[in-house]
Amino acid sequence: MVRKHADWWAAMDCLGASNKNPFAFPSSYSFPPFFTRQPNTSTHHAQLQKWSSLVQAYCRHHRLFKLSLTDSLDSDLFHNKKIGKRLGREDAREVVEFMRKEGRAEWVVDDKGKTRGAGEGGEFWVWWRNVEEWAGLIAEWVDETAQKNTVLTLYELTESEATLSQEFHGMDPELLQKALSVLVKRGKAQVFGQEDQQGVKFF
């Protein structure tokens, strides 16, 4: 079982049954050389691609939006305890970089525009859906449930029972802000209020 996410599992129990299943790792995960950086360029490229889709699938399954490099190195994502192989820090960084170039990951930056310890083992977003896609999903849901022109709190959007079946349920608040700002830019939503009491109105 996935030890690290025990609490998380409990929280997600109310969700669809599909998420209770342990994540099915791809076969490459049990292939020992998968955890060693391949010296051959084209093999290495194939390896990075496999890692990228693994990280995305893993995050999608566990509904993770943000990962910390340091923590991930010890989690079952980058460490296959069964075969005793793990991905090194540098190699994992390379995977994130590769994903970033693919538009599937991004280092988390703080207010000053500095990457939060990108050098050492910072956090990174995993865009198994990118911001645009998230914005689209939320707008679609609002449309479908006929909640245009009503005011919703941000908390309601991601934590209420009404959105349980939605992929954006339990979404990272920071990411939610990003997604909403896309909608605001398009003139499809308006965000108001202070800090943790923000509301949003969709048009």
Add this chain to the structure above:
Amino acid sequence: MSRKGVGLAAFDRSRITSAQYASHGNSLRSSHSTSIATQLSVFRSLLQNFAQTHAKDIRSNPSFRAEFARMCAAIGVDPLASSSGASGKDGGGSFWAQLLGNSVNDFYFELAVRVVEVCGATREENGGLIGVKEVKDRIMSTRMEGGTEITDDDILRAVTTLKPLGSSYSTLTVGHKLYIRSVPKELNVDQSAVLEAAQLLGYVSVSMLMLNLRWPRARAKTAVDDLVSESMLWVDKQCDEWEYWSPGFMLEIQGGGNAG
């Protein structure tokens, strides 16, 4: 009175006789050819019927398909005759393609497309050399459940349909295993030996090669390095001695992959 006429009438008679022979021969020939034509048309319609009624079986049942292919081979018919692919659109197609309602051909052509896709998609990770079984497993894994089953034999037939394209797709045996090669590249004897050795455990190491093949270190190292640079082996450095893994092994260990 001599029976043999010596008069001019004799010429007439002999002409008449030969004409009669000829006409009799003609009628024999024509009756023969009509009977053959009848037989052929019967056979044709039977085969057509057979192919139509069993088209589904031919497509869905691998052992049935193999039997059908064997039957065609026994009566000297190649259901995949290369001419068939050439003129699909003009309603032409080959005799057999028309006969079999294209279902057999289509099956193999569709399969060939999938084979090309798999080879293309995995070329980076295996250097263009992939086991027939891996190709089959990959194709099967992407099919919907309850989809048609395919066999190694089907894959091999599909690869032969690619020949007319002048493509580089070919089959190759290393050890006891059949591979499809999608990159025109010859393996030398040492490289084949290494790949064969890697079939046993999924990997080899330099000292394993030295021990089992009685190679000097340099020879083992060269063969292995060559294969790594061709993407045909992956290296695992997280062990006492570096292990060189065959990428085809990635699929075989499937199922053990769940962190359970």
